[in-house]
Amino acid sequence: MVPVVLDEVDDSLRATIQNLYELIIQSNDHHGPPTQNAQANSIRSLARNLAHLSNLAAQHSNAANPSSKSSIPAIPPEIIQYVEEGRNPDIYTREFVEIVQKHNQLLKGRADSMARFQHVLAREMKGAMPELEGSVRQIVEATGGKLD
Known part of the structure; x- marks a missing residue:
């Protein structure tokens, strides 16, 4: 199976967003049957784009070879939650690094004390x-120690 290409996902997401934008405009500026036909076309196009995105996601998650590298990076759910809450994901990264540093200092202290x-x-x-x-x-x- 061919790995999912990030550009293809990007193009599909852009097309989906464009479809949603067109539907918003058509809903706000409704002029009867011509607008209804345009809305129907936009909805069909949106459904195709969403199906394509779903297929790309299925290809990515059902990769036959787990050792194959995909060009789509794994995003921790915590970062997605930060973005959904309107927070800057850099804050998550900074907090994560600080927690890791504290944990490393704690473990180093324990190792030094045991030595x-x-x-x-x-x-x-x-x-x-x-x-x-x-x-x-x-x-x-x-055990890696030295005795005087």
Whole structure:
């Protein structure tokens, strides 16, 4: 199956928006049977464009080969919600980056604390039970630590 091309989706969306715009104009400036015929044509065209968009979406979601790359990027639902609420999606991105930075700092702090605890525990075990020094050294080195 051919991957969905972003330009094709863009063209189809533009045509759909144009159909909706024409229907709005025709509804506001109604002049009897000629306008009704134009509206019927616009509605048929809108239905074709929506069906085409639906087919493009189905092609994208039912890709036979999951490893094939599509040119349509995946948009997180949270960003779509931000846009629907009239908010700037850049705010979401900034908040997401800040949350990730805080989480990374927290994890780094935990890792550093565990490394210091490992060092102190190994030193104390070596001092209290000298016969275990070889085992303690082996365990510390196997977990990526260093023993003085």
